[in-house]
Amino acid sequence: MFDDARAAVDEDRATLTVAQGPFELRITEDAYGNFYLIDGEEVCLEVADPLAPDRLFGMLDLRDRGFAARVRDGFEAAWAEGIVVDEV
Structure with missing residues (x-):
């Protein structure tokens, strides 16, 4: 991914975010x-x-309900099959 985005979330912040839930x-x-x-x-x-x-x-901004539905469905499938991370 992008180094600047990764740098914005350090290990302490990620741990705190997960601990605060949900x-x-x-x-x-x-x-x-x-x-x-x-x-x-x-x-x-x-x-x-x-x-x-x-x-x-x-950033590319696409306003297309059909594409948005495809992205949502693809994300939901990837999320359902993803490996849950219990500890950061």
Whole structure:
């Protein structure tokens, strides 16, 4: 993923967030990159810098209910099959 995003969450903060709950962390190989699903009809995708793939270049905002439904369904399937992380 992006180094700047990872750097924003250190181990202490991640541990505190999980401990405060309700929060669940899962690991999966079925989802790539970061995206945001908004109101079931809009998807924002992070775009990596082509010259520095570990850095954020921009965001792509797609307002398409069909695509948003596909992203939601794919995420739910990846979440259901993901490995639950009990300890950080």
